Amino acid sequence: MALRALGDRLQAEVTCPLCLELFSQPVLAPCGHSLCSSCSRLLLGSPPGPAPCPQCRASIQPGSLRPNFPLGAVAELAAALDEAAGEEATRPRCPEHGEILGLFCISCRRLLCAVCRQHRTDCGHRALPAEQAAGTMRETLQSNLAFLEKEKEEFNPKGETRINMLMGTVASEQQKLRAAFEQLQQFLREQEGSLLAQLNGMHARLTEQHQEYTCRAAERRALLEELLVEIPRKREQPAVEFLQDVAGILDSCVLPAGFSPRCMEAKVPIPEPVSPELQRGVSNLCKASEQVLAVLADFRVNLLSKLDTERVKVLLDLETASPYLSISSDCRTLQIAEEHQNLPDTPKRFTGSASVLGSQGFTAGRHYWELEVGGGNTWAVGVALESVQRKESLVMAMEKIWALRMDWDGSYTALTMPPTQLSLQEEPRRIRVHLDYEAGQVTFYNTDNMRQILQFNVSFSEKVFPYFWLWTPGTHIKLCS
Numbered sequence: 001m002a003l004r005a006l007g008d009r010l011q012a013e014v015t016c017p018l019c020l021e022l023f024s025q026p027v028l029a030p031c032g033h034s035l036c037s038s039c040s041r042l043l044l045g046s047p048p049g050p051a052p053c054p055q056c057r058a059s060i061q062p063g064s065l066r067p068n069f070p071l072g073a074v075a076e077l078a079a080a081l082d083e084a085a086g087e088e089a090t091r092p093r094c095p096e097h098g099e100i101l102g103l104f105c106i107s108c109r110r111l112l113c114a115v116c117r118q119h120r121t122d123c124g125h126r127a128l129p130a131e132q133a134a135g136t137m138r139e140t141l142q143s144n145l146a147f148l149e150k151e152k153e154e155f156n157p158k159g160e161t162r163i164n165m166l167m168g169t170v171a172s173e174q175q176k177l178r179a180a181f182e183q184l185q186q187f188l189r190e191q192e193g194s195l196l197a198q199l200n201g202m203h204a205r206l207t208e209q210h211q212e213y214t215c216r217a218a219e220r221r222a223l224l225e226e227l228l229v230e231i232p233r234k235r236e237q238p239a240v241e242f243l244q245d246v247a248g249i250l251d252s253c254v255l256p257a258g259f260s261p262r263c264m265e266a267k268v269p270i271p272e273p274v275s276p277e278l279q280r281g282v283s284n285l286c287k288a289s290e291q292v293l294a295v296l297a298d299f300r301v302n303l304l305s306k307l308d309t310e311r312v313k314v315l316l317d318l319e320t321a322s323p324y325l326s327i328s329s330d331c332r333t334l335q336i337a338e339e340h341q342n343l344p345d346t347p348k349r350f351t352g353s354a355s356v357l358g359s360q361g362f363t364a365g366r367h368y369w370e371l372e373v374g375g376g377n378t379w380a381v382g383v384a385l386e387s388v389q390r391k392e393s394l395v396m397a398m399e400k401i402w403a404l405r406m407d408w409d410g411s412y413t414a415l416t417m418p419p420t421q422l423s424l425q426e427e428p429r430r431i432r433v434h435l436d437y438e439a440g441q442v443t444f445y446n447t448d449n450m451r452q453i454l455q456f457n458v459s460f461s462e463k464v465f466p467y468f469w470l471w472t473p474g475t476h477i478k479l480c481s
Contacts, residue, residue: 007081014075017054018043023075027065031058034068104133195292198285205278213273310434314369314466314479317359319346320390324354325470331359334468335476352392358466361386368434369466369479370447373406376475380405380415383435383442384467385460394469401467402442402456404431408472414454428453430480435464 014023018039025037033055035043040060043051048062092101092111099113106126117127128136227249234242234249315331326337334356345351358369373379380394382403389397403415404422413419430447437460444453468477 007078010074010078011082014071014078022079023068023071026068026071026075028068028071029053029058029060030064031056031060034071035065037067040065102130103127104130104137106133106136191292195285195289199289202278202281202285206274206282209274209278310366310368312360312367312369313481314358314360316468316479317348317357317465319348320350321356322350322354325356327356332479332481333476334470336470336473348390350390352390353394353397353469354471355390355394355397355467355469357384357468361463361465362435362437363463364437366434366436368432370430370432371468371480372430372478374429374476374478376472377406377410378408378471379475379477380467380469381431381433381477382415382444382456382467383433383464386463386465388467402458403467403469404444404454405469412453414456422454424453426451433466437464 011022015021016023016026016036016039017033018035021036023034023036026034027037027040028034031053033053035054041048043054044060044062045051050059050061052058053060093099094101094111094113094116097113097115099115101111101113103112103114103117104110104127105112105117106128111130112127127133230249234246316327316334318327318331321327321334321343323341323343324337325334326341327334336354343349350356371381373381380401380403382401384397384402385400388400394401398415398417401415405413405415405419407413410427412422412424414422426446428446428448431453432445432447432450434443434445435441436443440458440460442456442458444455445451446453470477
């Protein structure tokens with residue numbers, strides 16, 4: 001601060017009283033005060049005439065001014081000092097000690113202040129003044145520049161050729177796949193057209209036979225009604241009149257064998273609604289349709305299984321299973337055990353809650369698994385961190401668990417702190433749990449219609465495992481294969 005004050009005083013001593021700037025070519029008046037040469041000309045006017053001194057008001061006559069070279073030299077020195085002070089003020093300072101970063105460590109390649117050099121010896125600082133170090137570093141960069149220029153001349157990358165080759169491969173696969181699917185779609189359209197044509201033809205034949213059956217049945221009904229009216233009337237006629245046209249009435253009736261006309265009842269035959277040939281045709285077409293549908297379903301399942309790389313095979317980890325749980329021999333189904341099991345109390349095992357983890361954990365990627373929940377209620381499924389609390393109750397462990405829970409009253413909650421009530425329009429029994437580790441998302445779907453149930457957004461930093469919890473006897477969770 002004292003140096004700064006001295007500098008300010010020096011600035012004041014070498015400042016022109018007229019223009020208030022540092023003296024430029026100062027001239028000395030008889031009164032002992034000085035002015036800039038250009039300011040003196042402005043003061044004396046044109047043509048020059050007597051004028052008062054700006055400081056003491058003494059008269060200054062033209063021709064009485066003499067150059068003041070020493071004061072000019074001091075003014076130049078003051079200007080240089082001010083410029084240096086300005087540069088120093090703008091120089092970066094050490095964020096730790098507040099001193100100017102005037103040194104450079106060759107070892108750790110960073111700027112230092114004098115205090116850094118004295119108190120930090122962990123890297124054996126080989127410090128140089130900043131200007132000297134800058135020269136050394138410039139030489140180093142120059143040598144690097146020469147090396148890089150040479151490397152640039154010799155640089156002959158082959159990566160583009162490889163990328164182009166791979167892009168060509170991908171384009172070829174796109175073309176082959178597109179052609180294969182177009183051919184398959186054309187084949188399916190042809191088969192669909194053929195089967196639908198046969199079914200349409202069969203439908204037309206059935207419609208024609210139905211119309212024929214309806215007409216014949218109507219005729220028979222009318223005949224029956226006519227005979228039921230005519231026969232009682234006929235029976236009341238005199239013998240000769242009765243016998244005159246009784247043959248026509250008898251021809252309209254079909255008489256059962258072994259019965260005499262006197263004791264039998266009239267029987268009108270009912271036409272067949274569908275011919276045996278047509279029934280066989282319908283049966284054969286239905287079988288063919290069922291076979292086609294089964295083949296298409298198998299094809300879809302097989303294709304999806306080949307392409308679905310995100311699905312993982314999850315099994316229950318017996319080493320983590322609570323003594324309150326019973327695990328099936330294939331490690332796919334869990335339920336409440338009939339009694340507490342005597343199992344080793346290892347660090348991995350859940351003893352504070354009826355929980356179990358999946359045998360496979362994940363630290364990257366997208367994965368999903370599916371499960372079925374049967375009977376009862378009070379269950380939870382989701383994911384948990386490897387460091388989840390295993391010796392305390394579920395409430396104590398919830399901060400490292402993200403799960404969908406069904407409560408004792410049949411309501412659903414998201415297992416958060418505190419639990420978040422969910423409003424579901426349906427009761428999911430087959431559930432898909434999808435984990436996206438990098439995106440930090442855990443999503444639950446109703447597998448029957450793939451409608452999203454719930455999604456958590458998390459920031460994972462350790463291994464994540466499938467998680468399962470039960471409370472009510474009679475409820476079971478089964479992992480789908």
